Amino acid sequence: MSTTSTDVVKFSVEVITLPVSDIDRALRFYVDQAGFALDVDYVPNDFFRVVQLTPPGSGCSIQIGKGLTDALPGSLRNIYLVVTDLQAARRRLLECGVEVSAIRHKFPVDAWNGSFEAGLDPARRDYASFADFSDADGNRWVLQERGYRNC
Template sequence: MDFRIELIPLAVQDVDRSVEFYGKQLGWSVDFDQTVSPELRFVQVTPPGSACSICFGTGLDMMPQGSAQFIQVVVADADEACALLRRRGVECSDVDEQPWGRFVRFDDPDGNRWALQQIVRP
């Protein structure tokens, strides 16, 4: 039996700002953006090459107001990921060299934290 993670919710305060950040600034695919009513809007965004998407919106009640996520994503090259983020105007850390991987970190406008990890094989 397979267990595939396909959707991770994020708490955001301004849905339009988050669509702008993830879709335009990061360049991730905005797969779905549907306003069902003034109280309910669902947005789904997918990083390039990922089988797992993130979602956010209004009226979803998936996460407590004011909460934040920490999500780690594997990339092929931490230096390339860092350069891409900076070209797109995203503030990020320098590459952090650890024995178990190379990491670049950034936050979204709502304090959700991301780590991009290049796995280091001995």
């Protein structure tokens, strides 16, 4: 890339490939329990299948399938789903049968040293409160709250 160019190049993450062991089980989990929209389920032959799913309100999708990746099922960690209301997002997932961790927040937030305390950040600061869930293969997602007061 030229350092003299004045052109701005924009990069956008649009798809993350998620390694799963059972495509149909993962499809049911992400649609029926996690609430993702099914965008594509394409099977042109016995060796390839791509299923694309998008979380509600997201500009980035995930793909699961056959012939997409050689990564081990369950090997993705800490894929962030940023939500405006962590309590509501956690409650909805629990109601749909997803096991979600308890909510925790960074402590102390202003001089964070890697510690957490139970519950939401008392001031509901952006990026300070979290919960986790995993799919059946162990791919782990992190729910993180941002914009609670801007709703």
